[in-house]
Amino acid sequence: MSTTYLEAIREGLWEEMERDPNVFLLGEDIGIYGGAFKVTAGFFEHFGQKRVVDTPISEAAIAGAAIGAGLMGLRPVAEMQFADFISCGFDQIVNFAAKCRYRWNAAVPIVIRAPSGGGIHGGPFHSQNPEMWFVKTPGLKVVAPATAYDAKGLIKSAIRDNDPVIFLEHKALYRRIKEDLPAGDYTVPIGKAKVVREGRDLTIVTYGAMAWVALEAADTLAGEGVSAEVVDLRTLLPLDRETVCESVKKTSKVLLLHEDTRTAGIAGELAISITESVFEYLDGPIVRVTAPDTPVPYSPPLETAFLPNADKVIEKARWLFRY
Amino acid sequence: MSTTYLEAIREGLWEEMERDPNVFLLGEDIGIYGGAFKVTAGFFEHFGQKRVVDTPISEAAIAGAAIGAGLMGLRPVAEMQFADFISCGFDQIVNFAAKCRYRWNAAVPIVIRAPSGGGIHGGPFHSQNPEMWFVKTPGLKVVAPATAYDAKGLIKSAIRDNDPVIFLEHKALYRRIKEDLPAGDYTVPIGKAKVVREGRDLTIVTYGAMAWVALEAADTLAGEGVSAEVVDLRTLLPLDRETVCESVKKTSKVLLLHEDTRTAGIAGELAISITESVFEYLDGPIVRVTAPDTPVPYSPPLETAFLPNADKVIEKARWLFRY
């Protein structure tokens, strides 16, 4: 039976809550209502209000309370109703959660789930990709799965991890993708990228919803005789530079793709990591396809123009291939 | 008469307040006390409490009130007592200030001054370099002067700018550097980098306190027959890619230097901008010298190990020169 990306997260959460009584959920409208996206529908009824805690509209308190409970040995999973609101609890995350272990050796084993990304006509405040604020913050881990399999395996790893994890769920994938998942417990390691399509001519490195765009582009490119390898980062921090560099060593050309806005997206960190390690293998400039440096616009024609898509990737890949 | 970096900012603020009655200051302890670093000492006495507003400990309200006053046509200059506390007002800055113009064509002509950077034994919460959170946010401008001249010229430009500007003042420079400033009014344009030392063999791109480290390293390197060009970015957003790329075209080798932690620092954005534009000119890998990915430690031997310095730059530059 096929499982959607959303159901995969839901299953992962459910199974971890069954497995470990220290796991509990907190957030806005996650109880009876089941969450804005219904990820936690049915949890309140099954696990009760002790383990599914509806909070006031207080992102700083949600993050802070998760930290406090985490310090005490629980494994809180906090939900931001939209990733966009994570900036309301920003200080708790980047200054409290991220720095406890380094400063005074205190573990903060929390997960902050944040539905992110565009393509759902959410406009400037329901579509953002906040990953780089957290990739920029040592002490955090940042996970951004693209598939149902990875979403389930990574939410489990995130919950079992003893460090704070920002878990970005791409809203546009929630109900759009489906796959058969293995029965029983499995995890996907945090910090490991994956070559999701092998290729010879160039490497496309990406993550989240853009992994599907990359695969779509690679299909078309294959028809033109361009063999693109696709690397899905899956985790943004810690960043799996090895897998990326191995792929570049093989293909010698690399296109970086992210839905996040252009300036200071992960493409930059990948680019310098690549030139630092495998510069000699490069047979062409490192290029990127990204959203432009604007807020995410609401109106469909603007949002369509804003989001990277297969055509934009293909065009750039063709150019790089011919380089 | 020589002017310190701190006095330069102070003079810039003072002259702008004299010039334009719409300019006013708000922040914690900036009035009678004159601010934690005494940047605004004497302002309250001269300009009165209408124009020098002491606020409660409320960074979100400080940023928010600045936005509100800015929307009404005033030119508020808000002080964060330390840049580290800017994360407490984060949402106001990245979601309110940054997006008004794009969304509904409303100008938010505000400046947020934030004393940033390490080297003063401030520890994890009084030493951070928060620039990339804001460089990552379209709609903001981010300025980080290295010299007294630029500090004065840029604070004036920031105040006159019709968009929100994050003005990073490097604490370690406040009283450490001095120079003769021209009499009378002058500005330094936002968005323009500057070649502060000409060279042939390689380019060092940096900003803030590290500009001095770069110059120190360049001096030593010159003695070894290595001619290093130094580019001081001065503004981080909008980023002056042209000046950087022009320099790389000339030297063919580039070392990126920042005090900010390594992952997702400005080095990445520079690296990809360089490979996108002038890849063919590169005669060696793009390399970087940065702080490591940890919180800023307090104890002097740790902080010394943490901060980039001339020796670390020289070592990397030698390697790159020989490459």
Place this chain on the structure above:
Amino acid sequence: MSATQATRPERKKKVAKAAAEQAELAHKCLYYMSLMREVEDRIERKLYRQGKIVGGVYVGRGQEAIPVGTALLAEPDDVLFPSHRDMAVFFIRGVPLGRILAQYMGRVDGLTRGRDGNMHMGDMSRNIVSIISALAATVPVAAGAAMALRYQGKNGVAFSYFGDGATSRGDWHEGVNLATVQKLPVLFICNNNQYAYSTPLSAQMACANVADRGPAYNMPAEIVDGNDVLAVHEATKRAVAHVRSGKGPYLLECKTFRMTGHSAHDAAHYVPQGLFDEWGKLDPITQLEAKMVKNGWADQEELDRVHSRVRSEVDEAVAWAEQSPYPDPSTLLDGVYENQ
């Protein structure tokens, strides 16, 4: 002839004048409330379902008395910060209906030219500041606008609107604290509709009323029936007078009920049906109409005329908005900064 007798006709005139004013006010309120109801019905029940509005839709059904009763007292210099359930504020400040509908439909003639949707819009030429999504974020911004009004020597007031749930946010506290400690001219207007999305008041705050928060800031706080537009108007008059006289902020808590789900896609199964029934009887428009008829301020025919006027205005505005083009994708990059 005694002195008392001498003043009688004067007094009579005064009473008559007051009644006429009340009648006129009632008519104005009815018009704006009906307009808001009709526009939002059209948006939620027609345009949204037809797929002509693709983003989130939040309406203020049942709460119309609050924006109308308050904003009618705003002077030109006053600055308004409507929440997502205060559409009538835009009408009262003169924003053309068509532009509001174009906003919802993502067209170029919307106040944000398609860059944002629904009530995320503002217009500084009319002193209306756009919300951002983050609840209560406008509260400190309103304090700053009030600071500017005082700075500029204007006798203006900032009208800061928010829901019950928004008062849980740190920004709310910081903004109210700043406004009160600096005695800024801010009128805080809470629409307490007893829910924040699916969360009832009892899970949002331990105090019974939002007004109970006033003393924490040494700020007068008053509770008013938010479904009685004339009562809201009357209370606002008092509150604005206090604020405008330089005495600092005032909190007006308008008790009401959200007669819909949180948004167009929420059926609100979590709300006991009894609450909808109970509050349905207290509909602010029906109540006002009954009062108007009872007081002889209008007859049924007149009321019908208002509604048909409103319907045709909305028909026209929808048609206008539907003809507004989508923004040209080539403009995507424009206007992130002043010179770009």
Place this chain on the structure above:
Amino acid sequence: MSATQATRPERKKKVAKAAAEQAELAHKCLYYMSLMREVEDRIERKLYRQGKIVGGVYVGRGQEAIPVGTALLAEPDDVLFPSHRDMAVFFIRGVPLGRILAQYMGRVDGLTRGRDGNMHMGDMSRNIVSIISALAATVPVAAGAAMALRYQGKNGVAFSYFGDGATSRGDWHEGVNLATVQKLPVLFICNNNQYAYSTPLSAQMACANVADRGPAYNMPAEIVDGNDVLAVHEATKRAVAHVRSGKGPYLLECKTFRMTGHSAHDAAHYVPQGLFDEWGKLDPITQLEAKMVKNGWADQEELDRVHSRVRSEVDEAVAWAEQSPYPDPSTLLDGVYENQ
């Protein structure tokens, strides 16, 4: 023999026992308060000036009764969140003096092993959570710890300490609101020392007392003389009993005065000298000693012995800390994550 007569010796015994207990408590309080005074004096007036402490130094001079009077009532399961002026909390929870001094000096034996300075330290083995600099950030974290205590079926209480100025922060509001709406076992302890850095209370909040904020959260709030350690202890007993019994949070406002500048480099010229004089007379240690002598709980000789014991303990701890090495720079990268 009447019944009354029969119980007299019993009663006498009880009274004697209570007096003995009070005396014992007073001795304990004196010891911890003097220790805090001495350690902080040494830090601020000696080690800092000698350049042996290179970072910020904030002391709680004049406020010692607050951490002592409260933390003495903490049970092992209770979790404490001291502010930057509550050093005695660390003593009471058994952190060795030397480790605290090593912390200030950036040595490897400090609680943060040199990674952080001054009161930015914690120790989960003793249920003490470290502050971060951002004021009030520990407030929601304390709520979370209280949530965990209840979750784990422990009857523990979270002691959340903060200053008057910290109550202006959004995090304070969000944390208190969450704790009260969920009736979490949190004791909020405010040291109202009337200044936040250079900012007097009147520029920080419009209400007269921090306790005035209690009703906004339907939370009992009590004001106590923060310079009277026995009064603080007594009030804390009541407050803790309330919290521990499951009735939800309690706010204890301890009125006191910061008898120094904000930090070691601040001469506090903005504080009227009269305030220092006035409050100097109310020094909590002097007051306690007077009471002990008056009640016959101690004589001057005994008091002197306490002070000399304290001095020699601090001498020893300073010597120990000075011998602690600086952290090895090769450890710089360790421990950002669990497996690194």
